[in-house]
Amino acid sequence: MKTVSVNDILTSNVNLFTFVSGDRNLTVNNISTPEQMEEQSLVFISKPEHIAHCFSKKPKVVISPPQLLNLFNMPVSFTLLTAENFKSALNAVLPLFDDKHEKFNYQIHPSAIISTNVILGKNVKIGPFSYIGENVTIGDNTIVGPNCVIERKATIGNSSILHASIYLGSHCEIGSHCEVHPHTSIGSDGFGYYTDQNYHHHKIPQIGKVVIEDRVEIGSNCCFDRATITETRIKKGSKIDNLCHFAHNCSLGENSLIAAGFFVAGSTHLGHRFTTGGNSVVSTHLNICDGVTLAGRSTVTNDVVEAGQYGGYPLQKIKDALKTISSLTKLVEMRKQLSKIIATLNIKE
Known part of the structure; x- marks a missing residue:
């Protein structure tokens, strides 16, 4: 992956990201998921249950919705940004790290x-x-x-x-x-x-x-x-x-x-x-x-x-x-029940 600074992220879409705390000049060269958070990486946090991992796994940069900001124990050891539109934030950040087109x-x-x-x-x-x-x-x-x-x-x-x-x-x-x-x-x-x-x-x-x-x-x-x-x-x-x-x-x-x-x-x-x-x-x-x-x-x-x-x-x-589709799984049992009804009522085919 490419090396990207926090300033690169902030300027990629000035209306999308808000700087909360940390170092604007910090650089990072790896993105990880909340479930597989890595040290020194950038991570997107969208669920409250993932916030605790930020303090044990020590990522470099965290991007979170502003609605979760009050759940972080400030001050934090990592650089923290917020983004209101999370999918737009992903679309803005991921291309900054993408080096696969450099094969051309x-x-x-x-x-x-x-x-x-x-x-x-x-x-x-x-x-x-x-x-x-x-x-x-x-x-x-x-x-x-x-x-x-x-x-x-x-x-x-x-x-x-x-x-x-x-x-x-x-x-x-x-x-x-x-x-x-x-x-x-x-x-x-x-x-x-x-x-x-x-x-x-x-x-x-x-x-x-x-x-x-x-x-x-x-x-x-x-x-x-x-x-x-x-x-x-x-x-x-x-x-x-x-x-x-x-x-x-x-x-x-x-x-x-x-x-x-x-x-x-x-x-x-x-x-x-x-x-x-x-x-x-x-x-x-x-x-x-x-x-x-x-x-x-x-x-x-x-x-x-x-x-x-x-x-x-x-x-x-x-x-x-x-x-x-739900009924299909019950057809065998339904046929058995129907056969019993036919036999009980003595209905001839």
């Missing part, structure tokens, strides 16, 4: 292959053994990691990061301020075939593209198939976990959250703010309205026309889905 310590690596008519913006970094095809455009401050393939006429916006071993197919687009994690494929062919009378399967050419809009983050080992004719589109602000598959001609609405292992079949349109737990599946040629949340392991086989929380298979409103 090159500009254009000598082993990278840059084809003709490529437009590179300012301060573009391209890693070892990456291939940039003809007529590709890459915006300012964008990083392309090692072993990436960017095919002809693809475009990448400004300040985006493609980690190692990314495939971006021809004519496909990635916007600005995006991040794509290793081993993800954007623009592979959609799964389109027709079967003749002899049961031979013939591939339908997939000549569309994939468009990833601005501020999208994509996890590792995801697949986004190019459309048959038009486009597969992931709209701005969406965040997608690892091991997800988006089939051809799909679209995902703005500011959606997709947990790992999500699959959506072809030509389905997911609305804005679509949120799903892991291992959920949405079938083909469906329309899901804005503001829908799916519980993990849900399966959707029909259109969803009303915003809300859903779960299970077949899909139900979340309250009903939870009741169904």
Whole structure:
């Protein structure tokens, strides 16, 4: 981790942090959790029961909500700051310690292959053994990691990061301020075939593209198939976990959250703010309205026309889905009881 001073933290967001006591010039190079607090580290304390650890474990810097301030036995031996919005405080502090992007310590690596008519913006970094095809455009401050393939006429916006071993197919687009994690494929062919009378399967050419809009983050080992004719589109602000598959001609609405292992079949349109737990599946040629949340392991086989929380298979409103799941564990006993009732009443099948 990087070495960070208390002043660095205070100036990272002047409206967020309040200095209470200690040394503004103190430096720290480690963050620990309240449960695994380490000496000489910075720690965020949000629960009263963790305050006692601050006096036995001896951290250097403690950041706490102001509501807990009266629980500290002043004066304290560590530097103490308060932050009203705890999640915003985490988002401000953690990047100060983050040195993982320093692994991109090159500009254009000598082993990278840059084809003709490529437009590179300012301060573009391209890693070892990456291939940039003809007529590709890459915006300012964008990083392309090692072993990436960017095919002809693809475009990448400004300040985006493609980690190692990314495939971006021809004519496909990635916007600005995006991040794509290793081993993800954007623009592979959609799964389109027709079967003749002899049961031979013939591939339908997939000549569309994939468009990833601005501020999208994509996890590792995801697949986004190019459309048959038009486009597969992931709209701005969406965040997608690892091991997800988006089939051809799909679209995902703005500011959606997709947990790992999500699959959506072809030509389905997911609305804005679509949120799903892991291992959920949405079938083909469906329309899901804005503001829908799916519980993990849900399966959707029909259109969803009303915003809300859903779960299970077949899909139900979340309250009903939870009741169904609860009932499943009692089915064996219910069958036994039903058999006794049938026998008692002498009901013939």
